[in-house]
Amino acid sequence: MSGIFSQLRVMFNALLRRNKSEDALAEEMQFHIDQQTEEHIAKGMPPEKARKEALKAFGGIEQHKEDCRDSWGTRLISEFLQDIRYGWRQVLKHKGFSLIVILTFAICLGLNTAIFNVYNSMVWNPNRFANEDRIISIWEEFDDLWGEDRFQSSRILWKERSEQSETLEAIGLFGGTWENITHGNSEKNAEFLGVGRMTPSMFEILKVAPLLGRTFSAEDVENEGNRPVLLGYEYWQNRYQGDENVIGSSLYINNQLHEVIGVMPEGFAFPLARVSNMPDQVYTPFPRWEWSWRPEFRNRPMGFCMGLMKTGVNIEQVEDELRRINVSNGLNYPEQFKIAQEQNHRTELCSLGDHIIRFLQTELQLLQMAVVFLLLLGCVNISSLIISHNHRRMGEFRYRYALGAGRFRLVRQLLTESVLVSIISAAIALCLSWLVLRSLEFGGIFDDMVIRPRVSLDRETWLFASCLALFLGTLVGFISLLPILGKAQDSSLADGLREDHRTASAGKSFKIFQGALIATQLCLAAVLLIGSGLLINSFTKILDIDTGFDSSNVFTAGFRPVGTADERREATEKFLEQAKQIAGVQDVAISNWPPLKLGNLYLRSLRIEGSEHGDEVMCHNDTVSAGYFATLGIRFLRGRTFSESEIQNRSPVVVIDKNLADLHFRGEDPVGKRISIPAEGGGIATEEGERNWLTIIGVTETIRNVNLLESPVLGTAFTHIHRQLPYWNGVMVRTTIRENNIYSELESMLASVTQKTGLAMPAMMHDLVDKHRAPSKALLIMCLIITFVSLLLSAVGIFGNVAYTVVLQTRELGIRMALGGSRLHVLILGIRFWFMMVLVGILCGSALSLGIAPYMESHLYNTSPRDLITYATAIIFLAVVSSLACYVSAYRIIRVNPMVALRAE
Amino acid sequence: MKRDKTDLLQGTLDLLILKTLQRGKMHGWGISQSIGIASREALNVKEGSLYPCLHRMERQGWIAAEWGLSENNRKAKYYKITPTGKKQLEQEISYWEQFVTAVSLVLDMGMQS
Structure with missing residues (x-):
């Protein structure tokens, strides 16, 4: 135990009381030399000689001191601290450069962290139930x-x-x-x-x-x-x-x-x-x-x-x-x-988490892919920035090398610098991701989502951000060291460091490396821009979906009259009548199925007169009052709604939607034809009831009644509520009155009509529609953020990298101009290679995007994964930015006096 | 070639320092003098290399250091042996004896044959 204590004490003194320890060391050795000198003098040696002898016997003082420091066991730590101090000074010295690197890193990390937090809180680790990882959902598929x-x-x-x-x-x-x-x-x-x-x-x-x-x-x-x-x-x-x-x-x-x-x-x-x-x-x-x-x-x-x-x-x-x-x-x-x-028949299983966010997961996965690409792009940008920055610092490295710093020591110091930068960025990234999530929440983006992601950053998110930052910091550090280490392979580091003095332009291997970096950068940027462009297209189309009905100013609610069938029918009729009398109410309707409102469907087996199809044909059966179509603004393609006389005579008539007409009356006019649907059956088609043929009197537009994104697979037959009263009445009221007022008006009216029931689930129809659109809206906004950042990143990165690489050729171009080359010729020469790399990158990126198109296809709504306009926009943007970068930097070189260019370092 | 002083065998400096400190607390110069006198100037302890060794042993907890005044009233760093150090000394002595016995056995073998 005492061993550990003394070890800690020595290390503590060495690290935190460094000056004191150094003074003590010097004093101790000085004492030894002085004692020895005195002894020599006592033996009769002249003082000067005595001192020399004592020093000789002691050996190299500095070497012994260094050995003592080694024996304190703190060399690695103190060098590391020294590297951090040095790195911090570098950050402060090159403020603009550090700011760009840290911001790039922080934005990329921040977006990744935000998406991770959303994903983690919704899919991986939602903490909803104790055994969630063992809970499975079971479905039947036919x-x-x-x-x-x-x-x-x-x-x-x-x-x-x-x-x-x-x-x-x-x-x-x-x-x-x-x-x-x-x-x-x-x-x-x-x-x-x-x-x-x-x-x-x-x-x-x-x-x-x-x-x-x-x-x-x-x-x-x-x-x-x-x-x-x-x-x-x-x-x-x-x-x-x-x-x-x-x-x-x-x-x-x-x-x-x-x-x-x-x-x-x-x-x-x-x-x-x-x-x-x-x-x-x-x-x-x-x-x-x-x-x-x-x-x-x-x-x-x-x-x-x-x-x-x-x-x-x-x-x-x-x-x-x-x-x-x-x-x-x-x-x-x-x-x-x-x-x-x-x-x-198959029985399908999935984990509870998968089940719950089934409708969101694919889009989240795409977003996650997008932020990962963004991170890659950011890393390539940062690497190339650091490489060009290091190139400018070659002189500094040369001095340090000449003063005896080993290659390992230089590598370690540069790695420490990039890790330091990544840690600072991680801190900013965490704040940023919190800010992004908070502002999305504040903007009400998550409000309409059924399951909301946690906005607070949890422990896993902290861990994720820190580990990712450390990993990427090291990775970027290594990539940016490659040119320096690569040179070391040719001969020695010293030669490598001298290289730019021996040749007129950058070394060949360095040029190829830099070219590959530019190509990678453009490839990633192209994939990212094309991908996010496609997603934006798709989400915008989801927000523009035509529901087939007019949801504005429609109030919906539900109630369930009690009593015998006649009492219930009477109550429903009275309710419809009296609701129409309320001032400000334009149309009232009752149906078993307000579109997009509830989660269960009324399926019925359907038989068409004169068709060989049996009962295996299914359709939705909505029971509605006559005003249903007018209230929701559903257009009639043929025919009309239930007439007053049909209602009073209880005539066997039915209205169908376009979907049903298309599915079962291909090309024929369905109006006047007859179909049969069993009337009773507890919500499910049971045994064959008595066949009552219903005459089709109208065909309406198909509406999105179940799912906003998908047009219903089955057709819908609308029968009048007289034929079969719904289990509960969905109320729809087109009105100019505000939501709260119409609710209380209807509720008090309902109490006078029937007892023992209340008005439930008040909502405005457009809110229900918005609720279905909410996930797409949230994802669209996140996607826009990502696209904006990736546009910015690719522009800054490409400009920085291309401009730097062209500038590296300053001396070469200067020589060519001094030898009489024409400006245009030299300009073309200066940018030819880089421009080719840009083209290679863009082409690779487009090809890669085409490669992942089949994967994208299933996630895109009404958008082709090979959408020409999106591809063209992304490619043209990247090509213009890179050409501009090439041209501007080369032009700046050839404009200056050749002699100035020659002297450039 | 004439050798008036013997270079130390690797690892024996620890043993010599611990043994010397067993007699009481001492500063670095004192230790080197003491070893010299005890070995009748036969062992060559490189004076400067004594200090890294002392610092290492201090970190290992075998010896403890404190500042005090020397005979001529100067500030000096004194070292003394700790209980852990005493145990270490016993161990080092027994290693040394084993080593000497083993080497003597090898040398004796030539005599017997």
């Missing part, structure tokens, strides 16, 4: 079953898996709906709330304990009498003011008594509910739905399926096992299994 390919799982598949799987610890099923909730039979107005439904196993998977009470048990599911309900934290706070005695109290969901058994903790938001934009307020067990166990429901989507993998199991093993379970149990359902096989 080829073209109903025109779609990704489906929720059926009840039967879920049960087979829960009983037979050995790779999964637990497997759960969940879904969501909207229901009327009251707190006592006497209560008049109901709340219309999001209800999450889940199997008890979901809590095992998510490993979330309730804040109060308990979660669902297997008994709750088996015993029909049990009707437990869990409260979400927010709802508990708002409705019960956080009352801890809430357990055991009761509430009514659609008039059915439920018992509160627990409260979920704050921040528990159901993962997929978040994606589908449904803020769950209460949770109930997954419904019993006895009918869902019938064989014909084996392939029918029933709920989202989620599993928790056992530790050490990978996703491929689970996939294999689930496939085996599918096949071995399929024999019990021969008919359904045959259909599934014909449709190429």
Whole structure:
């Protein structure tokens, strides 16, 4: 122990009390020499000689001192500190140069750090659930079953898996709906709330304990009498003011008594509910739905399926096992299994993170690619800047070498300088990335996104930025040392350092190296500019998508009338009538499906009169009131909406959209033709109902009702609400009144029309559309930032590098001019090589962009990855900047007196 | 060639310094004098190279240093042996003895044959 202490003490003194230690060392040795001298004098030697003898016997004092310093064990550290001090002085001495290098580095690092933070907080390490890395989402895929390919799982598949799987610890099923909730039979107005439904196993998977009470048990599911309900934290706070005695109290969901058994903790938001934009307020067990166990429901989507993998199991093993379970149990359902096989049924798994940001991930990946390219471009720029800077410092290196600094020592010092610069940049980069994220957040860019990235920089981000900066600092340091070390290979460093004195222009190997650097720079810049140009094109097109309906000034909400079918119908009619009377309301409509609003679809099997197609043809069925088309401004291509007499007579008529017409009436006029859609079926097409033929009376434009980005795959048939009342009424009101006012007006009106229901989910239609556009908007803004920075970087980098390399030839050009070369000739000679390198770089960059075009294709919306205009713009920009750089720098040389150019160093 | 002084074997300087300091605290010049006298001027300790050795041993914790006044009232750096140093000395002595025995055995072998 004492050994370590004395070691630390000596090192401490040597490092931090350097002057004191040096003085002590000198004094100690001086004492020795003086003592020896005195002894010689005492023996009768003359003083002068005595001193000389003593010094001779002692040996070289400076050498011994150096040996003592070595024995302190701090040489490496003190030299390192010295390098840092020296590097810092260099930074201060060349302020302009340092500023450009540090800013370039900081901007590139900062953008990378920002994207890393977004990615990390959304995909890699979102910290949403304890076991998130083991949670998987399970989907069923069928080829073209109903025109779609990704489906929720059926009840039967879920049960087979829960009983037979050995790779999964637990497997759960969940879904969501909207229901009327009251707190006592006497209560008049109901709340219309999001209800999450889940199997008890979901809590095992998510490993979330309730804040109060308990979660669902297997008994709750088996015993029909049990009707437990869990409260979400927010709802508990708002409705019960956080009352801890809430357990055991009761509430009514659609008039059915439920018992509160627990409260979920704050921040528990159901993962997929978040994606589908449904803020769950209460949770109930997954419904019993006895009918869902019938064989014909084996392939029918029933709920989202989620599993928790056992530790050490990978996703491929689970996939294999689930496939085996599918096949071995399929024999019990021969008919359904045959259909599934014909449709190429596959069970697909993905991690929860992938699932949640599925719609964002590809764009994020592209952005990440863009910032990585930007970083590469930045590094090449910085390397070339440092190389030219070092070239100017050759004189300094020469002196240091002559004074005895080893090559290793010089290399170490230059590396320290670049690492120092990178560390300063990293600090600025962290601030910058925080600033970028904060300003994006402040600008409301993330507001409309369903899952938001964390804006605060977490530990991983700090680590990422520091490690990346250190790595790149070292890398850039090494690259910029290559010309110096390269020279050392020819002969010795000293010769290399002298080289520029011996020849008229830069050395050949140096010229090739510099040329390669310029080509790389332009290649990267071209890829970056072309790529980001394409992305900007694509995002702009997403923001310009025509939804097919007019979303401005449309207020939407929903309610669910209770009672018998007649009571509900009456309430709906009254609501429509009275809403029209409100001043400022232009049009009112009711539908089961306000476009872009909810996450579940009404699918029906469709039969066309006279067609050989059976029931396997599917379509969306929206039940709407007559004013639906006028309220949303949906254009009719043929025919008209439901007439007053058709509504009163309950005539069997239907309006279809262009998609359905194109799919099933190719080229023929559908108006007057007849189709049949089963009327009942709990949201899913069940057995064949009585066939009632409906006459088509109109064809409308296809609207983006499910997804903003994709035109719906299936056609839509609009039937009147009289034919089948929606499970809940989506309200749409075209109005000039402000959102809050129309909401309260409609709500008080609703209370007078019907009881035990409330108006839920008020929103303006254009806000809903904006919400769907929000990710693209955020990405577009990030993309614009990246493009701007890359334009700036490539311009500065190319100018700096090309100008410098041309200037290197000053003396050569001077000689040529002194020997009588014409200005034009010398000018061409001066820039020929560099210009060729520029062209090579641009060509390589364009070729590389074409090479990654197939990868880009799937990420671009309505934009060709080989878009000529984008390519041309990027190439012309780069060519103009580089030509200008070549010309300006060469022109400056040939303009001066040849003799001045000759003397240039 | 006549050799009036023997160069030190590598590594023996530590042993000599520790042994010398066992007698009490001493400054660098004192140590070199003491070794000279004890060996009857037979061992050649290069005076300057004593100091790097002393500094290293101080860092290793075998000896400790403090400033004091010399016989002629000058400021001098005195070294003294530490407990760790004493243990090290024992070890060094036993190494040395092993070494001497081994070398003597080799030399004796020639005599016996």
